[in-house]
Amino acid sequence: MAFPEAIRSIYKSELAGIRDAGIFKEERIICAPQNSEIEVEFPIGAAKQKVINMCANNYLGLSSHPDVVEAARKGLDHRGYGMSSVRFICGTQDIHKELEQKLTTFLGTEDTILFPSCMDANAGVFEAVLTDQDVMIADRLVHASIVDGMRLCKAMTDTFKHSDMAHLEEKLQLHEKARVKLIITDGSFSMDGDLAKLDKIVELAEKYGALVFVDDSHASGFIGKTGRGTHEQCGVMGKIDIITTTLGKALGGASGGCVSGRRELVEMCRQKARPYLFSNTIPPVVVSGAIRVLEIISKTTERRDKLEKNTIFWRKGLTEAGLIIKEGETPIVPVMLFNAKLSQDFARDLYAEGIYAVGFFFPVVPKGQARIRTQLSAAHEMHHLEKALAAFTKVGGKYDILHKTKQEIIDKYGM
Amino acid sequence: MSDLKNIVLNYVKNEYLEEGDDREVDFNTPLISGGIVDSFSMVSLKRFLENKYNIQIPDAKATPDAFDTVNNIAELLKEFNIQ
CATH class of the missing domain: 3.40.640.10 (Type I PLP-dependent aspartate aminotransferase-like (Major domain))
Structure with a gap:
């Protein structure tokens, strides 16, 4: 059975709509076992880059143990x-x-x-x-x-x-x-x-x-x-x-x-x-x-204990750097940026600094609550987190959102 | 009639809008097609109307369309002689 052009065009147009809405999802190609440091090809065809992974669900660091x-x-x-x-x-x-x-x-x-x-x-x-x-x-x-x-x-x-x-x-x-x-x-x-x-x-x-x-x-x-x-x-x-x-x-x-x-x-x-x-x-x-x-x-609880220590360090570090995070105690730490485009730009700049984290915005999270979700792992060593923190601080400084209130960020970038 | 509509509108605002959600909702705002009331939560609205006005709304009449705006709900209630 052929795939008639009339039918193909239905899907082409739907996909174009998804792209136009800015919610088209693209895969990043990981060229290494899952870990705290990975080699990534993004976009497809670009040179591979070594980055610190801040967005895996590899909480206990056991994926490649x-x-x-x-x-x-x-x-x-x-x-x-x-x-x-x-x-x-x-x-x-x-x-x-x-x-x-x-x-x-x-x-x-x-x-x-x-x-x-x-x-x-x-x-x-x-x-x-x-x-x-x-x-x-x-x-x-x-x-x-x-x-x-x-x-x-x-x-x-x-x-x-x-x-x-x-x-x-x-x-x-x-x-x-x-x-x-x-x-x-x-x-x-x-x-x-x-x-x-x-x-x-x-x-x-x-x-x-x-x-x-x-x-x-x-x-x-x-x-x-x-x-x-x-x-x-x-x-x-x-x-x-x-x-x-x-x-x-x-x-x-x-x-x-x-x-x-x-x-x-x-x-x-x-x-x-x-x-x-x-x-x-x-x-x-x-x-x-x-x-x-x-x-x-x-x-042994060694790995969850290390994850807990990493989480405390990361939450404290981001807060002291002047970024707004969602309060809590889990290793899921959303850095709030509120504006969808800012979350995308921020993630792109982090990637250039060797930090891999993803921006989330509507419809994954409610409108006006765009963020970068960071996730800690027991596979993170202190030097990974220090480097990631320095990158978040640098990029936060570039966009002038450090030590700013939610309203000040929204006033500057919109919801 | 506007008393009834205001009662329903207030219920919708309290039940379905989260704190800090400052969307304007009026008698004509699409509730279900507009994403304010999802299909999972519609039952509360139906139960609220049934308890408040001591009626039974058959499932066949409790359609997403009939519940889509406060005005539509008011029309539906007319069928039960509630105005």
């Missing part, structure tokens, strides 16, 4: 490359069960089921455990994959204002008669780096007989005293009914995700979650690497 790479290699040797089957036909190996058990222990839950990604976990879980007699009440800033998963589910939807516990309580009262009420939130919000008030959410859930769902993708492995996640940080281990998380960020960074929580809810996912039923699970090589990751971080 030699022990993890070695474990993955052994996994490849002992369990092969692919499964050529979904889990319930002939796609479950001993190591898949071992990883699920290790995640259950690490997260402090009753059971765990692996998914090809956390996006898939979020796509499958709601439909598997809820019906049209139930209600999902979500924080308004939850991740896009949760929004998609909720769309696939027949339960009623409602939302509460971001981290607004009074508003959540109103919604729990409004939907008091629903069979199951599920409160849905991210643990650590990926754009602002703030944490959900899980202690308060659990309190309200207990008061109104609701269940709690947390996507802890930006927390598992490093938030909390021993890195178990937002539920550890908030003192509610064992009280979260459903945790979804990813192996694609701190936990080795390759791919894969899971639903972990109450035994019956996990079992419902095994019976009904479509991304689990109709897609291969995580390949043996990744499973083997992830098992090693959990062994490393269960034995």
Whole structure:
């Protein structure tokens, strides 16, 4: 079948619209293993440049850790490359069960089921455990994959204002008669780096007989005293009914995700979650690497402790330099620039200084809240952060935004 | 009628605008197609109207179009003899 010009032109024009709106996404080519220092080709065809990576989700610096790479290699040797089957036909190996058990222990839950990604976990879980007699009440800033998963589910939807516990309580009262009420939130919000008030959410859930769902993708492995996640940080281990998380960020960074929580809810996912039923699970090589990751971080908190120190240094350094950051305690540190073009120009100048960070603007973040999102890693050494800080200070000076208020920056550059 | 519209408008502002969101919202502002009320949150508006006026709005009538402006909502409520 040909691809007629009339149809091609529909897509050409749509793509031109995306370019004109200034939201066309381009990939930067990394010519090295993922790490705190990488070699980047950007734009495609340009000379490769060595830069300090300030935008990876490699929070624990385990993406290219030699022990993890070695474990993955052994996994490849002992369990092969692919499964050529979904889990319930002939796609479950001993190591898949071992990883699920290790995640259950690490997260402090009753059971765990692996998914090809956390996006898939979020796509499958709601439909598997809820019906049209139930209600999902979500924080308004939850991740896009949760929004998609909720769309696939027949339960009623409602939302509460971001981290607004009074508003959540109103919604729990409004939907008091629903069979199951599920409160849905991210643990650590990926754009602002703030944490959900899980202690308060659990309190309200207990008061109104609701269940709690947390996507802890930006927390598992490093938030909390021993890195178990937002539920550890908030003192509610064992009280979260459903945790979804990813192996694609701190936990080795390759791919894969899971639903972990109450035994019956996990079992419902095994019976009904479509991304689990109709897609291969995580390949043996990744499973083997992830098992090693959990062994490393269960034995010592050294890496999350280093990440915490790096985060404190970075937040303090940026603030003292006179930049405006989103307050918080996580290694997601947004540097606020408010104006979309300024965020792009700032990122480009940082790149020229050897610092790789990306500007985010509408529609990824609300209008007038453009920013550069920086993310710390345990793979960052102090000299990386000192160099990055010097670059942020230099570029901030160039645009004359140091020690300026939000209003002064907006007056100068617009929203 | 304008009392009813003001009640609905106030609810929309309190329920759907975040603190610091200074968008102008009036009786004709597109709420759903304008991105102020997303489809996930529409249920609150429906429940608010049902509780406030002691009515049941059938799902078939609670369409995004019927809820898209305060004026449209007022028209819908007329069907329930509420003015």
